[in-house]
Amino acid sequence: MTIVNMSDAGTRLSRLVQAVESGAEAEIIIARNGKPVAKLVPVTRGGTTGKRLGLLAGRYPVLTQEDFNADDERTAALLRGEGR
Known part of the structure; x- marks a missing residue:
């Protein structure tokens, strides 16, 4: 490691x-x-600077829109402080 003054x-x-x-x-x-x-x-070239798509492919089940939205009403009620 070399240390250099600002003017140098x-x-x-x-x-x-x-x-x-x-x-x-x-x-x-x-x-x-x-x-x-x-x-x-x-500056390092290569490496993991780009986006890696599909990294978790196959590790989680595929959800339909209905499955994704299934707990919306329950979540909204919990956020309102209901149903504890």
């Missing part, structure tokens, strides 16, 4: 980005007055 980071930004991008540095901390304020890290 401004003048050497291209080289710092290249170091992180190439893997020469895993991360670079940018500090202001000796206190860390930002972290320069590479």
Whole structure:
């Protein structure tokens, strides 16, 4: 881990980005007055950044609209404080 002052980071930004991008540095901390304020890290490609559709396919029963709405009246009564 490398720590760089804000003024140095401004003048050497291209080289710092290249170091992180190439893997020469895993991360670079940018500090202001000796206190860390930002972290320069590479952007990971791939992974789980996209949506995964169908992840729970087959794990729950298929509901019809009638099945889904079956408890609406009971739920409404409970929300009104009735039927405890």
